Amino acid sequence: MEGVVDLLATVDKLSTVAFDDASVAELLEVQSALETVNRRVPAIQHRVMAAVKAQSSPGELGARSWADALGIRLRISHTEACRRLSEGELLGPRRSVTGEHVRIITHTMKKIPSVVDDRTRADAETDLAAVATVQTPEALRKAAALLLQLLDPDGPEPNDEDTVARREMLRNVTLGPQDADGMSELRAKVTPEFRAYLEPIFAKLAAKGMCHPDDVHPCVKGTPPAEVSAADTRSLGQRQHDALMTLARSALAAGELGEHNGLPVSVVVTTTLTELETAAGVAHTGGGSTVPMRDLIRMAGHARHYLSIFDDHTAVPLHLGRTKRIASPGQRLVLHARDRGCTFPGCAIPGYLCQTHHAETDYGGHTDITNLGLACGPHNRLVTERGWTTRIRADGRVEWIPPPLLDTRQPRVNALHHPEDLFHGNPLRRRRGRPLTFPNEFQPRPLTVPAMTHSTTRAAAAAAVVALGLFGAVGCGSDSKSDAGSSSSKSSSASSSSSTKSSAASSTKKAPSTPEAHESIADYIQESGITETSIKRGDPGPSIDLPVPEGWEATDKLPEAPYGAIVFTGSSVPDNPPRILALLSKLTGNVDPQKILEYAPGELQNLPGWKPLNEGASSTLSGFNAFQLGGNYDVDGKQGVIAQKTVVIPADDGLYVLQLNAYADESEADTLGNATDIIDQQTTITP
Structure with a gap:
């Protein structure tokens, strides 16, 4: 290492040289x-x-x-x-x-x-x-x-396969960070279908006089009076902004989006009584953004309010205890108010996307609010899997202690969600302004939290599996019965980004439980005279780069996974651990990609004892179209979680079909789900 020492010495010497x-x-x-x-x-x-x-x-x-x-x-x-x-x-x-x-x-x-x-x-x-x-x-x-x-001097045809695939890959909606004035930039590249949905919405809700936030009673239905429309001076862009805001508020108010991380899908905003009374500072949302006090008061006029009590000058909650290991909705709200997001140093994941973390080593202890913190899924698992430890400091903040090789004495408390604490003496907290006049509707209502019983806990776990969109363990043209019939061939995987989760949970339909046989991809291949070639890693064709989540290991030793597999190494069911198998096939002949996705559910639906969680959902992986389905079936008299994700990858020499096949014992469905988020977000497919 002498060369590195010499290099640093040379750089130090150069930094003192005058070049004038x-x-x-x-x-x-x-x-x-x-x-x-x-x-x-x-x-x-x-x-x-x-x-x-x-x-x-x-x-x-x-x-x-x-x-x-x-x-x-x-x-x-x-x-x-x-x-x-x-x-x-x-x-x-x-x-x-x-x-x-x-x-x-x-x-x-x-x-x-x-x-x-x-x-x-x-x-x-x-x-x-x-x-x-x-x-x-x-x-x-x-x-x-x-x-x-x-x-390509003439450019692509508007509807050829390459253009369609590129169009699907380019679709994107990105919500940028907040500026100093609280505004955010929303960038979008939408598909023709998405635009077709937006056009009638804008035609109705973005018309002059509609959804005006400055009106005492904004018109959101019917036709606004002529004088209201005539007095509307907003630009088209401003009216379209207000239309989307009205649509989002209505969707949340309808209460049909279910739950997310233990709370109903809703806007969670926290502030202090002092800031409300003095119009000082800003409120903080569970998504990591800030809301000015005046906007908060307008939002609060139609909301349910909760009160969390903290020790003066600290972030220590005075009371909210619980004997169960699972944090209650009330406790989650308190954590939103105190932590605002993941407590791991440097992590920017907001509270909406966090789990409840227990900051103690004795896993038989009570789930008291003074022993809880927010942590995103990957960082929550660092404590048990990677040698990190956590503790609650005297001021109520969660402190993370890294293992020796990563300990560079960096800050162990996350300040990203509490920028006001970075100022000496907290000047932002000392600011004072004029008192606010609260509208009559701003009347706090008492918090009522139903008891979390064992049965409701199991129901919540089942709902989480639905949202994760697990994909199951059969091959493209394989015999589904032989693939899933023995534990040696069972494997597990799941896939869904956070946006896909909420969509799948709200839009998928209850699946019919019909005993008749379903047509599968294997049937379509046979009936259409299509040639199927199994592709192994290294063969000509697209490259599939699957991430290996922490606690899992890659293997190419499973014969039922010719393209490779990953296996969870810490399974409590060692003879049948969660596994994720990758199968890649090349189909040549008269192949219709849409037919592949249409027949994709058939193989799972034909399994013995198949109990679907839903009819499945269309999705994507690395920009390519896909279909995913998950459910339960009987494995030697026990219930197992099984699922499948089928991805179509168009190419010059045929259609490549990737199937990610999954299996887990029902007791390890959460482990399977945690891995699938990483797979969906980090998988790269290179044609």
């Missing part, structure tokens, strides 16, 4: 030399990281992933850590190519039309790499644009 007397030519030479060093250092970092990976694992370091290990140890963001790891794999031995060059080449290769043959595609990548070694990123970007023009 150097000529322009000399300064440019120094700048060029420093740029060369700057480009070579990442290559060394990649080699160091490769050596670390060869000798250890994220779990041994006390982290969930290599990105987390880098982020914690180097004090960089998760995004930056992921970027470094990704570019380390892409850069290879190149020394003069920067990360920006790599991103341009990767983006360009994805935009090459699917009709371009493999040889031309490879030549294009070689040409771009050659340009990158001698040109700036700007020059490479222009060369890449010209290359795309030459490869």
Whole structure:
């Protein structure tokens, strides 16, 4: 390591050099030399990281992933850590190519039309790499644009398969961070179908005079009076904003969205009595945003209010105890008020997406509010799986203590959700303003929380499985009975992002329990004369990069998973642990991708003792269309959770079908569900 010490010493020496007397030519030479060093250092970092990976694992370091290990140890963001790891794999031995060059080449290769043959595609990548070694990123970007023009001068047809797939991949709605004035930017790239839904909504609710927030009684139904419409000076964009806000408020008020993390889906906003009375500061939502006091009062006019009592000058709740291990809805509200989000240092996950964390080592203890905190799912599991410990400080904050290899004496309390505490003496809390006049509707109502019995707890667990959209354990053209009939072939997986969860929970229909046989993908393949070829990892075809969640391990030893599998290593049912199998097939002939998705449920529906949780739901994985279904069936007289996700991947040489097959004992459904979030969010499919 002497070279590293010498490098640091040289940098320290250079930092004291005065460049005032150097000529322009000399300064440019120094700048060029420093740029060369700057480009070579990442290559060394990649080699160091490769050596670390060869000798250890994220779990041994006390982290969930290599990105987390880098982020914690180097004090960089998760995004930056992921970027470094990704570019380390892409850069290879190149020394003069920067990360920006790599991103341009990767983006360009994805935009090459699917009709371009493999040889031309490879030549294009070689040409771009050659340009990158001698040109700036700007020059490479222009060369890449010209290359795309030459490869496809007429552009894609509006309805060809490649355009449709790209359109589905580009769909996106992103809610940006709040600005200093509390405003947020909403960016969207919507599909033709989504636009078709928005058009009549805007035509009705965004008309002049409709949904005006300044009106005492805004018109949200029927037709507004002519004088109200004439007096409406809002722009079209402002009216469309107010229309969407009205639609969102109505959806929440209807109470048909079910529960999320132990609370009805609703807006959770916390503030203090002092701030309300003095119009000081801002209120905090369970999503991590802030709401001005005046807006809060308007929202509160039609809301149910709760009161949490904390010790003066601290965040210690005075009372809200419970003898059960499961936190009550009332306790969850108190945690929203105190923690606002995940308490792990540096984690920005808001309260809506957090679980209740027990900050004690004795798992037989009471679930008292003074022993609870909020934590996102991955960080909640660090305590039991990765050597982290937690405790409640005297001021009520949750403190996280890392394992030795990750302990750099970094702050152990998360300040992201409490920026006001970063100011000496909390000046934000000392601000005072004029008193507010509360509307008559602002009358707090008492909190009524139903008792959480064993039966309702089990029901809640079952509902969570539905929302996770588990996908089950059979193959594309396989015999479902033989695949699921023995424990050695059972595997588990689940998939759904947070947005998919709420959609699936609210839109899926109750499945019929019919005894007749259902047509499956295997039937469709046989009847249509389609040729099916099993694809193993490394064979020509798309590359499927499945993440390995913490506590799971990858294996290629299962014969029923030719593309690989991951297995949960800490199962309480060691002879039948949760498993996730990946099967990839290439279908050639007259193949209709929609038919594949249409017949996807059939194999699970034909299982003995099949008890569906719903009819399944359309979804996506890494931008490709998919269908997922989950339920229960009898395994040697015991109930097992089984599910399946089928993904269609169009290609020039056929249609590739990925099936992620899952199985878990009913007692480990939560373990299965926790892994599926990571799979849905981090899986990458490269055609």
